[in-house]
Amino acid sequence: MRYQKIVLICVVFAFFVGCKNEKLDMKNLASESNISQEAIQKTQSLDKASYAGLEHLFGDTDMIASKGKFVLLIFGKNGCQWCDRLKDEIKADSKTQEMLQKDFQTYYINLSYSKTHQLDFDGKKSQKETMSLARDYGIRPTPTSIFLDSQGNVIFGWPGYFSQAQMQVILQMIASREYEKFKNPKDFFEALGAKLKEIE
Numbered sequence: 001m002r003y004q005k006i007v008l009i010c011v012v013f014a015f016f017v018g019c020k021n022e023k024l025d026m027k028n029l030a031s032e033s034n035i036s037q038e039a040i041q042k043t044q045s046l047d048k049a050s051y052a053g054l055e056h057l058f059g060d061t062d063m064i065a066s067k068g069k070f071v072l073l074i075f076g077k078n079g080c081q082w083c084d085r086l087k088d089e090i091k092a093d094s095k096t097q098e099m100l101q102k103d104f105q106t107y108y109i110n111l112s113y114s115k116t117h118q119l120d121f122d123g124k125k126s127q128k129e130t131m132s133l134a135r136d137y138g139i140r141p142t143p144t145s146i147f148l149d150s151q152g153n154v155i156f157g158w159p160g161y162f163s164q165a166q167m168q169v170i171l172q173m174i175a176s177r178e179y180e181k182f183k184n185p186k187d188f189f190e191a192l193g194a195k196l197k198e199i200e
Contacts, residue, residue: 046113046115047061047108047109047110047112047113047115048060050076050078050108050110050112051087051108053091054087054090054091054108056097056101057090057097057100057101057106058074058106058107058108059105059106059107061107061108061109061115061117062115062116062117062118063117063118063120064105064107064117064118064119064120065105065119065120065121066105066120066121066122066148066149066150066151066152067105067150068122068150069103069104069105069150070103070104070105070147070148070149070150070155070174070175071104071105071106071107071121071147071148071149071150071152072100072104072105072106072107072145072146072147072148073107073109073137073145073146073148074086074106074107074108074109074143074144074145075109075111075134075137075139075142075143075144075145075146076108076109076110076111076142076143077110077111077112077142078110078112079112080142080143082142082143082160082161083142083143085161086143086161086162087108089163089164090164090167093164095164095168096164096167096168096171099168099171099172099175100171102175103171103174103175104171104175109130109133109134110130111130111131111134111139111142113130114129114130114131115129115130116128116129117129117130117133119152121148121150121151121152122150122151122152124151124152137154137157138157140159141159141160143160143161144157144158144159144160145157145158145162145167147170147174155174155179156170156174156179156188156192158170165199166196166199169192169195169196169199170192173191173192173195178191
């Protein structure tokens with residue numbers, strides 16, 4: 001009988017200790033969850049170093065929104081010398097900067113990092129992971145620049161590097177809506193090609 005009481009006391013004690021430990025585990029779990037949230041926030045911001053010095057032009061890619069303007073998505077990655085050259089030249093060219101600020105929402109999407117992007121094209125909202133977004137636009141080489149209207153429709157895509165003079169011709173054709181007068185992409189590309197030859 002005495003032995004049974006001791007066993008019963010041990011079982012009850014173990015039950016309360018187990019419950020107490022369970023509470024501690026819950027606290028640890030909550031703490032780990034907070035750390036995970038901080039880690040998620042940190043990963044969502046890793047790409048910002050990619051466009052340091054251009055924050056006044058390139059928006060935070062957490063939210064890619066047209067805000068009634070044209071949208072320019074520049075896809076790049078770490079270790080891409082042509083991506084770096086393009087960014088450096090944009091940084092040094094006040095005319096390009098002025099054109100971008102006036103008529104475009106511009107975003108630099110670094111394919112070396114994965115994050116979730118909220119998209120808002122004149123109220124049409126969606127969410128995409130970085131690689132899914134790149135697949136949607138058929139991105140292969142970097143840099144690749146995708147020009148969109150405010151509804152998110154692709155106007156034009158330019159795979160590879162372009163000079164500031166070339167970029168300014170394209171920005172002007174889009175901002176002035178000159179591209180709208182062409183009935184098909186072939187006519188647009190011919191007109192663009194002729195304009196680009198003029199600046200060679």
